[in-house]
Amino acid sequence: MAKRLKATERKASILAVAKVLFADKGYHGVSVDEIAKRLGVSPAILYQHFPSKEALYEHVLAENSAKRESYIEAILTEPTDFVSVLKRMTHLYVENIAKDPDFLRMELMSAMEDSQTATAFFERRWRAITDYIEYSLNELNTDQKIVRCNPQLAGLLFQGMLREILYTKYITVNYRYKDMPLSSMTDELVTMFVKAVGVET
């Protein structure tokens, strides 16, 4: 029998358990009964806090897509050249994902099930990095410091490569890369990327 919790604690524990199950199985793969069973309470308790499975799912997604990193320090700390800042921002991002890889699963699920939430994930979690790349490459293009490249596409290229590394480490857990620490993969990725877009290091 689960011990009695305050309403706020109960709500938080429901969200935490639901998050793990939804991240693992997606919206359709999880029933209210299963979440209740995992919590050790009756489904009626769940319905006291969330009127439906859909409402609970939306709450979990909203909570996870609303987080965002603060890049102020990464941007303002010296040296402030493009490569140094991109490296600091990327490290900050992957360290946060490493602490909570369920985020990746939720993002993947939401992309298949609901485009609105997928957009929220992009706006809150990825956009800072792609915007930074786009802005900086536009500046470098204007100053003719690099051979002209398409900054928007470069941002997408970087997002795709970084996401693949994170999937490899945390979702598919590919044995081929198990001996490569995330931190050195991140460094290598930034180095390869800046070479590809023609930025001198």
Add this chain to the structure above:
Amino acid sequence: MSEISQELDARGLNCPLPILRAKKSIGSLASGQVLRITATDPGSVKDFEAFCKQTGNALLSSTEADGAFIFDIRKS
């Protein structure tokens, strides 16, 4: 009230773009001059506080009106 030397429209932009643009605009000002930034990203309130703390420029005011956030920053 301080005289505004330059204005920056950062509406519709999300972190870190308002900060990057502000940094560039402030770079072109002389010490003591004031930059006014208008932004719509709610996260910009905390961002500009941190920006001023980190750069040593003075955040003279941070206000909200009609869904926009206005920051006056004096260059140190």
